[in-house]
Amino acid sequence: MAEKKKAKPKTKTTTRSKTKPGPKAKGPDVEGLTIRVCVGTGGLAAGSQEVIDSFHTELKAHGLEAAVEKKCVNKTGCRGFCAKDVLVDVILDGSTSTYQRVRPEKISRIVEEHIINGRPVEEWLVGPDYHTFHDKQTKILLKQCGQIDPEDINAYIGIGGYEGAKKALSLTEFEVIEEVKKSGLRGRGGAGFLTGLKWEFCSMSRATPKYIICNADEGDPGAFMDRSIIEGNPHSVIEGMIIGGYAIGANTGYIYIRAEYPLAIERLKIAIDEATKKGFIGKDIFESGFDFEIRIKEGAGAFICGEETALIASIEGKRGMPRSKPPFPVNKGLRGKPTVINNVETLSNLPSIMTKGASWFSSIGSEQSKGTKVFALTGRIKNTGLIEVPMGISLKEIIYDIGGGMEKKNRKLKAVQTGGPSGGCIPASHINMPVDYESLMRIGSMMGSGGMVVMDDATCMVDMSKFFISFTQSESCGKCVPCRIGTKRMLEILTRITGGSGKESDIDLLIEIGTDIKLSSLCGLGQSAPNPVLSTINFFRKEYESHIKKGICPAGVCKALRQYVINAEACKMCGKCARVCPSSAVIWQPKQKAVINKSKCVKCGACFDACPFNSIM
Amino acid sequence: MPGKKIKKVKIDGRRIACEKEETILQAAKKAGIEIPTLCHDDRLEPYGGCRLCIVEVKGVGRPLPACTTPVTNNMEVRTENDTIKRIRKNIISLLLSNHPNDCMRCEKTGDCALQDLAYRYDVDGSRFEGEKWDLPVREDNPFITYEPDKCILCGRCVRICNEVVMAGTIDLVGRGFNSMPDTAFRKPRSLDNCEFCGQCVSTCPTGALTDKKGRGKGRTYEMKKVRTTCSYCGTGCNFDLNVKNGKVVKVTSAYDAPVNYGNLCIKGRYGYDFIHNADRIKTPLIRKGDDSFHEATWDEALELIADKFSGLMKKYGNKTVGAFSSSRCTNEENFLISKFARTVFRNNNVDNCARV
Numbered sequence: 009m010a011e012k013k014k015a016k017p018k019t020k021t022t023t024r025s026k027t028k029p030g031p032k033a034k035g036p037d038v039e040g041l042t043i044r045v046c047v048g049t050g051g052l053a054a055g056s057q058e059v060i061d062s063f064h065t066e067l068k069a070h071g072l073e074a075a076v077e078k079k080c081v082n083k084t085g086c087r088g089f090c091a092k093d094v095l096v097d098v099i100l101d102g103s104t105s106t107y108q109r110v111r112p113e114k115i116s117r118i119v120e121e122h123i124i125n126g127r128p129v130e131e132w133l134v135g136p137d138y139h140t141f142h143d144k145q146t147k148i149l150l151k152q153c154g155q156i157d158p159e160d161i162n163a164y165i166g167i168g169g170y171e172g173a174k175k176a177l178s179l180t181e182f183e184v185i186e187e188v189k190k191s192g193l194r195g196r197g198g199a200g201f202l203t204g205l206k207w208e209f210c211s212m213s214r215a216t217p218k219y220i221i222c223n224a225d226e227g228d229p230g231a232f233m234d235r236s237i238i239e240g241n242p243h244s245v246i247e248g249m250i251i252g253g254y255a256i257g258a259n260t261g262y263i264y265i266r267a268e269y270p271l272a273i274e275r276l277k278i279a280i281d282e283a284t285k286k287g288f289i290g291k292d293i294f295e296s297g298f299d300f301e302i303r304i305k306e307g308a309g310a311f312i313c314g315e316e317t318a319l320i321a322s323i324e325g326k327r328g329m330p331r332s333k334p335p336f337p338v339n340k341g342l343r344g345k346p347t348v349i350n351n352v353e354t355l356s357n358l359p360s361i362m363t364k365g366a367s368w369f370s371s372i373g374s375e376q377s378k379g380t381k382v383f384a385l386t387g388r389i390k391n392t393g394l395i396e397v398p399m400g401i402s403l404k405e406i407i408y409d410i411g412g413g414m415e416k417k418n419r420k421l422k423a424v425q426t427g428g429p430s431g432g433c434i435p436a437s438h439i440n441m442p443v444d445y446e447s448l449m450r451i452g453s454m455m456g457s458g459g460m461v462v463m464d465d466a467t468c469m470v471d472m473s474k475f476f477i478s479f480t481q482s483e484s485c486g487k488c489v490p491c492r493i494g495t496k497r498m499l500e501i502l503t504r505i506t507g508g509s510g511k512e513s514d515i516d517l518l519i520e521i522g523t524d525i526k527l528s529s530l531c532g533l534g535q536s537a538p539n540p541v542l543s544t545i546n547f548f549r550k551e552y553e554s555h556i557k558k559g560i561c562p563a564g565v566c567k568a569l570r571q572y573v574i575n576a577e578a579c580k581m582c583g584k585c586a587r588v589c590p591s592s593a594v595i596w597q598p599k600q601k602a603v604i605n606k607s608k609c610v611k612c613g614a615c616f617d618a619c620p621f622n623s624i625m
Numbered sequence: 626m627p628g629k630k631i632k633k634v635k636i637d638g639r640r641i642a643c644e645k646e647e648t649i650l651q652a653a654k655k656a657g658i659e660i661p662t663l664c665h666d667d668r669l670e671p672y673g674g675c676r677l678c679i680v681e682v683k684g685v686g687r688p689l690p691a692c693t694t695p696v697t698n699n700m701e702v703r704t705e706n707d708t709i710k711r712i713r714k715n716i717i718s719l720l721l722s723n724h725p726n727d728c729m730r731c732e733k734t735g736d737c738a739l740q741d742l743a744y745r746y747d748v749d750g751s752r753f754e755g756e757k758w759d760l761p762v763r764e765d766n767p768f769i770t771y772e773p774d775k776c777i778l779c780g781r782c783v784r785i786c787n788e789v790v791m792a793g794t795i796d797l798v799g800r801g802f803n804s805m806p807d808t809a810f811r812k813p814r815s816l817d818n819c820e821f822c823g824q825c826v827s828t829c830p831t832g833a834l835t836d837k838k839g840r841g842k843g844r845t846y847e848m849k850k851v852r853t854t855c856s857y858c859g860t861g862c863n864f865d866l867n868v869k870n871g872k873v874v875k876v877t878s879a880y881d882a883p884v885n886y887g888n889l890c891i892k893g894r895y896g897y898d899f900i901h902n903a904d905r906i907k908t909p910l911i912r913k914g915d916d917s918f919h920e921a922t923w924d925e926a927l928e929l930i931a932d933k934f935s936g937l938m939k940k941y942g943n944k945t946v947g948a949f950s951s952s953r954c955t956n957e958e959n960f961l962i963s964k965f966a967r968t969v970f971r972n973n974n975v976d977n978c979a980r981v
Binding site: 329332487489496530 | 711753755756778
């Protein structure tokens with residue numbers, strides 16, 4: 009966004025003039041006006057529809073009906089910085105101003121001062137953190153998300169959309185596969201298998217028909233990369249599927265998307281309809297003789313259906329459970345036919361690889377991991393949101409330059425969890441490590457689909473791993489014993505430790521059973537479920553020991569291990585603690601220092617939060 | 626379809642000739658090498674759920690399940706090493722940690738795969754504490770007792786119901802620790818949703834699914850197994866009558882039966898009540914003048930039949946009689962009756978009740 013702001017004039021004006029030609033209207037100059045409002049899920053939740061309506065009303069009220077008629081107010085997808093939603097770009101005569109946290113009541117002033125009088129409302133504009141957030145990023149996939157209207161195919165064509173598919177279809181299947189292999193693109197779903205190689209295996213299979221499936225069953229807690237790409241730029245995924253389908257010889261594509269993404273499904277349906285009308289999907293695409301159709305299959309909300317064989321079972325109408333590989337889906341996949349399954353992010357990389365070439369793509373990123381990766385940056389960090397960074401960037405740059413450092417100034421970085429519930433914890437001491445597939449594996453974590461949770465020193469690592477293992481346990485399909493019962497027992501041991509009744513042997517038991525679950529589980533879910541526990545034991549063993557041996561949670565998170573005491577020296581006798589205590593455990597009289605009755609205390613922490621003098625420990 | 630012979634597969638140091646499509650488990654079994662498993666049944670597609678059959682394959686970093694891994698040329702397999710032994714013990718421990726462990730009164734004792742493995746690997750259920758299922762026993766149907774607490778989720782009942790019987794009565798329901806086999810919407814089994822073939826019972830490795838009629842009637846090792854052919858239809862399924870103290874107490878599958886490989890329908894498995902029924906007709910009965918039946922010997926009965934037939938044929942001609950046999954007879958028996966009609970009656974009046 010920031011580079012856009014500096015380089016603004018040309019790109020903006022051309023986009024606008026392409027999509028909205030027309031004679032000069034009455035009133036102030038609407039010819040040079042474009043307003044872009046983020047309508048991703050985050051934006052809509054923050055009220056962007058109301059903001060758009062309000063713009064329409066206010067523009068009309070100020071005599072700018074022409075602007076409304078000519079659709080100067082554009083919808084765009086998510087631009088990543090969800091913490092500041094609703095984000096609005098006002099582009100006037102080629103100069104872009106971005107407003108943050110726009111609410112309907114602010115519109116009147118923006119229209120009057122900025123659009124009519126040409127003076128941006130300085131106090132509501134985005135601050136420098138908006139620019140630092142975007143400056144360090146390298147946007148390939150998300151670039152268009154904040155610019156184009158996801159519900160208008162012409163907007164996508166206007167920025168060169170479907171050129172990649174056109175080019176691919178003018179080449180032979182073999183040439184397309186070679187190009188993708190050369191680019192070094194690896195699967196963004198987590199395992200990082202070379203996309204071109206996967207395609208090659210599938211194209212070598214002689215059985216027909218073949219299928220290509222887009223895996224949009226994004227299930228990691230806190231991850232929303234795929235959703236944002238689909239909501240912001242659905243055509244890039246469709247174009248990627250056309251390229252992939254052509255390369256492997258599949259005439260049917262499926263998009264397996266979770267039903268919890270209604271907006272993304274809606275936009276995909278619109279996009280498929282529009283692409284079909286334009287002839288980009290259907291018979292004889294680009295007169296190449298290649299036919300392709302896309303079907304949407306909505307998942308019923310099981311995390312395991314992101315695993316490819318479970319996903320296939322689910323499309324076939326069976327219970328979503330993985331099966332052993334081999335045979336791999338490229339040989340025996342959907343309905344027993346050769347099938348390629350690619351993640352949303354992988355597919356949406358393909359159009360630019362085809363148009364700009366493999367060498368352009370492989371020039372971005374590190375030695376073995378090429379291109380960019382989208383992460384959902386969350387946790388105790390200032391700038392949460394969606395980011396796209398080149399592979400090989402250091403964690404430090406992500407956290408401090410893009411993320412803006414810790415959320416609370418007095419807190420220190422403790423660890424970063426990548427790869428969601430399948431990944432591991434990277435301690436603050438390894439902050440300079442590069443983020444790519446190999447480095448993350450080496451440290452006991454993984455790339456995963458792109459969740460990145462930043463933790464500060466107020467995070468209890470035992471509690472954190474308990475959260476992830478409770479997630480994998482409740483999402484286990486139940487097929488294999490180690491995952492079904494093993495994760496349950498791990499969860500019970502962790503609950504015991506955080507509840508203050510851990511045994512000294514528990515750590516070794518966790519390591520042993522965790523290792524065995526990894527070695528013997530059937531699918532990726534079980535094989536990686538113990539990662540959060542094993543990596544936190546590896547890096548934060550002392551914290552586990554402290555829970556068990558001393559009965560202390562160093563981060564003060566585990567409720568059962570908390571003890572509230574009032575520091576008599578610091579107590580100013582205000583009595584606020586006594587007033588908020590729900591169990592009358594604080595003994596206090598006016599002008600007397602408060603004392604906590606431990607037998608009555610329910611450890612809710614209300615007094616701790618209420619004390620203005622930090623005298624409760 | 627026999628594939629190409631692959632000669633160089635080594636399991637536990639022994640060279641074994643196998644076919645291309647074979648799995649490690651099949652190859653080992655052929656060579657008499659036993660690999661423990663709970664979820665495998667030869668009648669079903671490989672599943673890979675219990676993870677007990679994991680073996681070490683040379684050159685592969687992690688253990689592989691023998692039941693789903695096909696053999697490849699020059700493959701070298703070790704069926705057990707220290708790590709695999711430890712994992713197997715832990716898997717059995719985990720299973721026992723959610724199991725009632727009431728072997729003393731369990732119907733399946735002595736014939737239970739889980740019990741055998743716990744004995745072989747010397748594991749009890751004490752290593753892991755934690756939540757245990759405490760679910761009610763399901764007796765809501767006439768033939769099958771379902772004790773969910775004893776279920777180890779090997780999925781064999783579900784698969785035999787869907788792959789072999791194709792009845793689709795049960796599937797796994799729920800997620801994580803709470804997954805279990807059950808009917809749709811957990812409704813009681815009835816003829817609306819179940820055929821009561823008892824195939825699920827025949828494949829259950831533990832005491833989760835048992836034949837209700839045989840419960841409490843004796844341990845497996847007390848039974849004398851008598852192989853017989855089912856008398857209900859002409860298919861010729863074999864099964865074992867389980868006989869204790871001269872009484873048939875239940876029917877179990879004969880997995881090596883050439884016709885049915887242990888598969889049976891409701892009649893074969895559960896239709897044995899007539900054997901010891903007081904009303905069962907054990908001798909021929911001849912109707913006397915007062916319309917009542919009287920017991921007779923076979924000689925008397927056959928003589929009567931012969932007299933009547935020859936009388937009829939003499940009086941009205943040989944075209945007026947015929948033979949009608951039963952689909953419960955075997956092919957050979959049906960052949961005999963047709964032969965009888967053609968040579969004795971000298972006509973072609975032959976028919977059978979089997980027309981579907």
